[in-house]
Amino acid sequence: MFFHFILIFLLISNSIQNIFKYNLFHHSHPSEPKKPSNPIVIIPGDAGSRLRANLTGKPSTVHIFCDKTTKDYFDLWLNLELFSPLIIDCWADNMRLEFNVTTGMAQELEVVLPPSRLRTMQRSFTSSALLFPSPKLWGPNETFVITPRKNYSLSNIEDFFTDIEFPQGLEQWKSESPSLIIDPPGVKVYCIYGSEVKTPEQYIWYHNWLFPDYQPYLR
Structure with a gap:
């Protein structure tokens, strides 16, 4: 058990170091001149959204450190930090759908926000x-x-x-x-x-x- 804990700690530490290196070497400053690079492919909606969510009580989680409830709303956007081993599983579990054999449709988490509350965002x-x-x-x-x-x-x-x-x-x-x-x-x-x-x-x-x-x- 102790060996498994050390292994998980090393994997997470290594991922955080890689994220820091990525931000350090790939971050551009406004004063830097633009250079020709590869084409950019934009995939709308991939890796979450700018909406925020609040976990009110999940029956189960994929890992012991994944939250079942949250005190406040959190961003659904997939940050680089969430690519860490095991942590990515928490995000994927929050975003997954479940197939309902009764209705024959995939069912997401229950939405309690009235459509009119999204009006400002949609009109933008x-x-x-x-x-x-x-x-x-x-x-x-x-x-x-x-x-x-x-x-x-x-x-x-x-x-x-x-x-x-x-x-x-x-x-x-x-x-x-x-x-x-x-x-x-x-x-x-x-x-x-x-x-x-x-x-x-x-x-x-x-x-x-x-x-x-x-x-x-x-x-």
């Missing part, structure tokens, strides 16, 4: 403006949002952004909408898509008190 993603109806594909009177009080289309899209208290979204939409190119590219294109995957065309709030803070019904 300017790429979301590309998901709004484009004048190149939608008619001016095609309704995309339905509420008991008012319906919204491209003809009154300004009212939509005003009513959801997001005027900046209108400017994002104006900026991104003209950049949509639907002309044939002139080269062979391979499209990979799913079958029987419904694309929402309308968002419906059946009650005024639901709009816009609660999830709509999709049609």
